Amino acid sequence: MNNIKITYHHWFREKSIETTFPSCWSEMTPRQFLALTSRPDDHELLAVMLDIPKRIVKRLSLLQIHELANLFDFIKRDQKVSSFSLTTLRIPSAGILHSPNPKLQEMPFMQFVYVDTFYMSYAVDPRFETLCKLVSYLYSPKTGFNKITADANIDKIRKLDKKTLEAISLNYGLIRKWITERYPLVFPKHSNTRKSHDSSWLDVFDNIVGDDLKDRDKYAEVPVNAVFRFITKKIKEGRK
Structure with a gap:
């Protein structure tokens, strides 16, 4: 997992927030996995991957966006996982269904x-x-x-x-x-x-x-x- 510290400006004041960014598929949450595969807009995707509000992402500079985009390299580098991100599915009238074990x-x-x-x-x-x-x-x-x-x-x-x-x-x-x-x-x-x-x-x-x-x-x-x-x-x- 990549530890990230993001600095941004808000009302002429500099603020910072500490968060994380997955370094491989197996570190992704179900929400991140779905966001990555559903291809939302860039700001929405970064917000989900960083687990921060979208409004903060919109305040980042182009250089910051570019540097964060480099963190997606694991998609090409790490092409295998051993377990399911979505371990359960809630199906109407069928209850909860479970994925196979890791x-x-x-x-x-x-x-x-x-x-x-x-x-x-x-x-x-x-x-x-x-x-x-x-x-x-x-x-x-x-x-x-x-x-x-x-x-x-x-x-x-x-x-x-x-x-x-x-x-x-x-x-x-x-x-x-x-x-x-x-x-x-x-x-x-x-x-x-x-x-x-x-x-x-x-x-x-x-x-x-x-x-x-x-x-x-x-x-x-x-x-x-x-x-x-x-x-x-x-x-x-x-x-x-």
Whole structure:
């Protein structure tokens, strides 16, 4: 976190205020994350990022604005996070929905299959319907992920502000970047076509289940990180 001291003039008097500015994505508050992804005017964005009134930002000199703008360099430098900024969503008639845990811990593999497929599809063809499905399958009740519940919530997700949904999609993309670096054998850099991600996860699931069809639902609940470790182990064994 960057510690900032801002000096400005007010009624011919010099005043100062001390605040902070994020140095990476993971230090941002939900309000800052939404502001950054919704692209408001420059004064509004700086006010939110600095957590100070907009009227103070308007009193800053062009040089001060320029220097503060340099603090946004972390957006290009730091392109991954391990947790969601918006940890909850309040949905009318659906209550409060929760994001997956940091590092996608305890996230069922089948939930990841759906989410990642929707995300990759939206990256190729950004349809609002796909975005709604992505968020609906990503955020779950406290009781955990359930496909029937996720499908039922899609219509309710449509009523949320599109900027919020896009911020969630970006957040997942940053987490996905973190996951790909943690499991490089599972996510080879050359494999980023839509075809490789639309079908390969279901192929992986079928390979894990094998002939044990009666326990298919049990395998679907296996935490995704456990599946990634299993795949990594198998790839390493195959290279010996």
